[in-house]
Amino acid sequence: MTKGEDDIYATMPLDKWAEELLEMSEYYPCMKELFINVHPHKLPAVLFSSAALFGTLMTRAWYHFWFAPKIIRRLNYCIFIIGDPGAGKHLIEEFYKIIADPMIQADQCLIDAVNRYKEGRTERTTSTKAQKGEALKRPVVGIRVHPARTATGEFIRHMNAAVETIQGMPLNLHMFSFDAELDNVTKQNKGGDWKDREVLELKAFHNEEDGQMYANQESVTGMFNVYWNFIYTGTPYALNRKVNQRNFGTGMSTRLAVIPLPDKGTAQRHQEVIEGADEVIREWAYKLDKVEGELPIEPLNDETYDWQTSHMEIAEFNGDKADRTLLKRIPYYGIGISLPFILMRHWDEWQEHRTLTMDDRDKRLCRLAMDIQYKCQKFYFGEMAFNYFANQNKEFVQRRRTTRYDECFRKLPDEFKTQQFINCFGTSQPTAWKAINRFVSEGIVKKVKYGTYRKLVQELP
Incomplete structure (x- = not known):
């Protein structure tokens, strides 16, 4: 070596x-x-x-x-x-x-046909006699x-x-x-x-x-x-x-x-x-x-x-x-x-x-x-x-970002009332009801009785 x-x-x-x-x-x-x-x-x-x-x-x-x-x-x-x-x-x-060599030899006649076509097109631009001839057709060739x-x-x-x-x-x-x-x-x-x-x-x-x-x-x-x-x-x-x-x-x-x-x-x-x-x-x-x-x-x-x-x-x-x-x-x-x-x-x-x-x-x-x-x-x-x-x-890689909304949800007790949600999130009663209803529909919280709910998850998805 x-x-x-x-x-x-x-x-x-x-x-x-x-x-x-x-x-x-x-x-x-x-x-x-x-x-x-x-x-x-x-x-x-x-x-x-x-x-x-x-x-x-x-x-x-x-x-x-x-x-x-x-x-x-x-x-x-x-x-x-x-x-x-x-x-x-x-x-x-x-x-x-x-x-x-088999491919090269087979291609040669096809290459010649293409070159003749190109020469014919050139003649059409320079010769009046060539312009009167039959239309030139591009040869369909499978040159490999x-x-x-x-x-x-x-x-x-x-x-x-x-x-x-x-x-x-x-x-x-x-x-x-x-x-x-x-x-x-x-x-x-x-x-x-x-x-x-x-x-x-x-x-x-x-x-x-x-x-x-x-x-x-x-x-x-x-x-x-x-x-x-x-x-x-x-x-x-x-x-x-x-x-x-x-x-x-x-x-x-x-x-x-x-x-x-x-x-x-x-x-x-x-x-x-x-x-x-x-x-x-x-x-x-x-x-x-x-x-x-x-x-x-x-x-x-x-x-x-x-x-x-x-x-x-x-x-x-x-x-x-x-x-x-x-x-x-x-x-x-x-x-x-x-x-x-x-x-x-x-x-x-x-x-x-x-x-x-x-x-x-x-x-x-x-x-x-x-x-x-x-x-x-x-x-x-x-x-x-x-x-x-x-x-x-x-x-x-996904980095989990903790938002203020996540923090407020985390602070809620496992079982909470509507007023506790309002206090924790600092929101109005209509907004709180809307949010709680969305949580219920998404399976995040469960309604225990009127005005009382239980968290089914500890972190918001």
């Missing part, structure tokens, strides 16, 4: 995770190719980012989760890979270009890969257009964004290019409903659900600008999988080479891009339920609201990170029978993904969660 600033990662079991993942790579397709020449402590970052890419390609598939099982769940990912400058974040970008510099209207238009009919049911395909600089994403959100991006990011994790109704003729009007996965790499400072104590309560932190990329290892002159490794990864990407239908995940439902229940019991015992908050969405990542690799491992069975006979190794991969996510959540956001609830309790 190197000394210095990197010691912050000493609290995380990086060696244990690396040992397990290297063992897993002997059984799961693509893992060995993904992990080649990668420092062991960087393997969790590679696992989460590659799983999110593979899972996004499986956008035509769905599953049913143990919580609210009637809802059709999709494979949703919000991944931040965080490392110091020079930590090797380019590694994630390289995998993005290989694995996302969106950079940070994208207009909100274009994003929503493409998202609404990216719909396919799968097994007789219309299904929205996921939009996808990757950016090697998280600061660039944050900066674009501040301007007009992609305003209110945080709202879409928040709603994407559970495909929640959003909508817009603007006067602008170019904007899409109506309601829509958000289907959008994203992976961003950045520095700890960039993460802090995105998620900090001031905006912790938005819920973004519990939707994120923030995985560290420690600045480990030295440049190797003679790196290990697996012939055709990139092609193996790309081949699996194109296979998963054709997956559709319901994925049977009951063993993962059992595993995630047991894992969360046992951790929730500890949080309840400790009275730890912060821990409860961080735990609630972790099972989704247990399923989302492990499922693409489990599907690859049982590919022949899935192709033939549309079943997935999972064993203890598959459950262990799911549990490992949850352990990584949980410890990373605590590492990055544990203190923020604790402070959030501590400050909330401080802000919203």
Whole structure:
């Protein structure tokens, strides 16, 4: 272990995770190719980012989760890979270009159509001959890969257009964004290019409903659900600008999988080479891009339920609201990170029978993904969660104020007459009768006999 600033990662079991993942790579397709020449402590970052890419390609598939099982769940990912400058974040970008290739290639003809439409509109303003041509129609295209510099209207238009009919049911395909600089994403959100991006990011994790109704003729009007996965790499400072104590309560932190990329290892002159490794990864990407239908995940439902229940019991015992908050969405990542690799491992069975006979190794991969996510959540956001609830309790604690009216009621004897009430409160007889009648109707005092009453409570509510 190197000394210095990197010691912050000493609290995380990086060696244990690396040992397990290297063992897993002997059984799961693509893992060995993904992990080649990668420092062991960087393997969790590679696992989460590659799983999110593979899972996004499986956008035509769905599953049913143990919580609210009637809802059709999709494979949703919000991944931040965080490392110091020079930590090797380019590694994630390289995998993005290989694995996302099916989406990138499918988008190219759609992008060309949009560019031709824009060129045609420009010609209409400069060419008399072009103005006499047929009216130009905006192409309805479901472009899926969106950079940070994208207009909100274009994003929503493409998202609404990216719909396919799968097994007789219309299904929205996921939009996808990757950016090697998280600061660039944050900066674009501040301007007009992609305003209110945080709202879409928040709603994407559970495909929640959003909508817009603007006067602008170019904007899409109506309601829509958000289907959008994203992976961003950045520095700890960039993460802090995105998620900090001031905006912790938005819920973004519990939707994120923030995985560290420690600045480990030295440049190797003679790196290990697996012939055709990139092609193996790309081949699996194109296979998963054709997956559709319901994925049977009951063993993962059992595993995630047991894992969360046992951790929730500890949080309840400790009275730890912060821990409860961080735990609630972790099972989704247990399923989302492990499922693409489990599907690859049982590919022949899935192709033939549309079943997935999972064993203890598959459950262990799911549990490992949850352990990584949980410890990373605590590492990055544990203190923020604790402070959030501590400050909330401080802000919203109710201080009982004793008024003069309360004091007068307290001084009344347990059984009192109307005159005693008048003397104690210093009020007129009509006002006293009115007040006593209200106390009787509210169950504060009880009439004993004419002009005499008994208190049923010692303090005014």
